Amino acid sequence: MKNKSLVSINDYTKEEHIRILDLAKEFEKNPVQNIMQHHVVASLFFEPSTRTRLSFESAVNRLGGKIVGFSEATNTSVKKGESLRDTILTVANYSDLIVMRNPIEGSARFASEISPVPIINAGDGANQHPTQTLLDLYSILKTQGTLDNLHIAMVGDLKYGRTIHSLVIALCNFNTTFHLVSPPELKLPSSVKMHIKEKNLAYHQYTEMDEVLPRTDILYMTRIQQERFSDPLEYERIKNAFNLHQDMIADTKENFRVLHPLPRVKEININVDKSAKAYYFEQALNGVFVRQALITSILGIK
Amino acid sequence: MNHKKIRELKVSAIEDGTVIDHIPSNAVFQVIRILKLEVFDNMVLFATNLESKKYGTKGIIKVSNKFFAPEELNKIALVAPHASIIEIRGYQVQSKTIVETPDRIKGIVKCFNPNCVTNMEEVAAIFTVVDKEDTRLKCHYCEKITTRTTMEFR
Numbered sequence: 117m118k119n120k121s122l123v124s125i126n127d128y129t130k131e132e133h134i135r136i137l138d139l140a141k142e143f144e145k146n147p148v149q150n151i152m153q154h155h156v157v158a159s160l161f162f163e164p165s166t167r168t169r170l171s172f173e174s175a176v177n178r179l180g181g182k183i184v185g186f187s188e189a190t191n192t193s194v195k196k197g198e199s200l201r202d203t204i205l206t207v208a209n210y211s212d213l214i215v216m217r218n219p220i221e222g223s224a225r226f227a228s229e230i231s232p233v234p235i236i237n238a239g240d241g242a243n244q245h246p247t248q249t250l251l252d253l254y255s256i257l258k259t260q261g262t263l264d265n266l267h268i269a270m271v272g273d274l275k276y277g278r279t280i281h282s283l284v285i286a287l288c289n290f291n292t293t294f295h296l297v298s299p300p301e302l303k304l305p306s307s308v309k310m311h312i313k314e315k316n317l318a319y320h321q322y323t324e325m326d327e328v329l330p331r332t333d334i335l336y337m338t339r340i341q342q343e344r345f346s347d348p349l350e351y352e353r354i355k356n357a358f359n360l361h362q363d364m365i366a367d368t369k370e371n372f373r374v375l376h377p378l379p380r381v382k383e384i385n386i387n388v389d390k391s392a393k394a395y396y397f398e399q400a401l402n403g404v405f406v407r408q409a410l411i412t413s414i415l416g417i418k
Numbered sequence: 419m420n421h422k423k424i425r426e427l428k429v430s431a432i433e434d435g436t437v438i439d440h441i442p443s444n445a446v447f448q449v450i451r452i453l454k455l456e457v458f459d460n461m462v463l464f465a466t467n468l469e470s471k472k473y474g475t476k477g478i479i480k481v482s483n484k485f486f487a488p489e490e491l492n493k494i495a496l497v498a499p500h501a502s503i504i505e506i507r508g509y510q511v512q513s514k515t516i517v518e519t520p521d522r523i524k525g526i527v528k529c530f531n532p533n534c535v536t537n538m539e540e541v542a543a544i545f546t547v548v549d550k551e552d553t554r555l556k557c558h559y560c561e562k563i564t565t566r567t568t569m570e571f572r
Contacts, residue, residue, distance in 0.1 A: 124561065199540070200535070200538075200539050201540070201541075219533070220533060220534070220535050220538055221531060221533050221535065221559070221561075221562070222534050222535035222558075222560035222561070223538075223559075225535070225558065225559045226539060226541055226559055240560075242533075243560050243561055243562075244561070307562075310548075
């Protein structure tokens with residue numbers, strides 16, 4: 117895995133995913149180690165991000181590494197019209213690894229092809245966000261004890277949600293049964309469904325979540341964004357139909373857990389937070405360990 | 419007089435070169451662009467909206483003194499999936515083949531996604547052909563699917 121960029125979740129094999137998750141488990145036991153003191157990681161965030169950027173930077177700092185970079189593009193030469201190509205070639209001189217978030221889709225693949233140092237994609241527009249997927253897999257593994265043969269429900273905006281697309285693709289390696297819950301206009305695109313069909317896995321589509329809840333092991337909730345709807349009334353109706361509250365999870369399985377990539381708006385009522393079945397804040401913490409595992413693997417430290 | 423003879427009167431025969439037949443009528447100009455015949459020095463004859471028994475109407479292009487490499491011709495399969503290629507020498511048919519959609523396409527098609535890096539940076543769009551029958555192209559960079567209806571040529 118040394119020097120191997122991670123742009124799309126499929127760039128790594130199932131075995132490589134499992135290796136990262138195993139290593140993340142070690143970092144969870146021992147997250148502060150001085151093993152990166154000779155490494156510089158560039159963190160290039162061309163658009164704002166809270167969780168992803170901070171968890172990458174926290175991951176590196178806890179291992180003794182140095183971070184250079186920016187958290188928005190306004191004060192950089194990008195503002196002066198510099199091409200992404202030139203920015204990447206320059207920054208590669210100053211660092212051993214580049215973590216990049218960029219609103220332009222395909223920018224991370226492009227960067228990985230021209231950069232002499234490896235690239236980790238921290239989100240390229242609506243396309244891919246593979247480190248989120250790795251931490252989702254880690255959270256599922258941790259709460260269920262396995263990744264194999266699970267029933268996983270995905271709820272919300274399945275059409276535009278990049279975390280959903282990457283997670284579906286990754287789970288296709290683990291004989292998952294998919295329960296896809298969305299308004300009809302936000303169904304999972306056929307290009308993603310193609311992966312489920314290729315592996316001959318079972319999937320069911322719903323427009324309401326009630327009947328799914330007692331059957332599923334994981335409920336992966338996502339935010340429905342208002343700007344996806346031309347009719348504000350339609351948005352109001354849908355927003356309320358996809359709202360999870362405390363009473364709804366009463367009859368779920370013992371091992372049932374609620375995941376959410378965050379930020380949440382109204383789709384999970386705060387009265388769910390105190391339930392032992394709510395896992396979304398721990399999920400965000402897992403991001404640090406998974407990113408430590410990924411970075412040290414790519415740098416050849418682990 | 420049958421249709422074939424009428425057509426040959428409309429588009430005269432060439433002595434040496436390539437005939438591209440069975441092009442959908444609305445794709446003739448796209449084929450001309452893909453094969454860069456706009457900047458070609460020898461004689462190029464073309465016609466469109468000709469009667470075709472198989473397809474209703476069709477277009478045809480005849481290119482003098484030019485024989486194409488198969489990779490070059492296969493690019494036109496994107497817009498003319500049933501085109502036949504006839505090589506002519508001394509007014510005689512030398513060979514007749516059907517175009518084949520390539521597995522990978524570089525540089526000729528524009529990614530339909532305006533937010534794709536190929537529409538922002540100096541980099542050629544590359545596609546994997548995921549469905550040859552319906553012409554569905556998956557962008558190597560943004561991973562979005564360009565279809566026949568959203569396809570534009572560079």
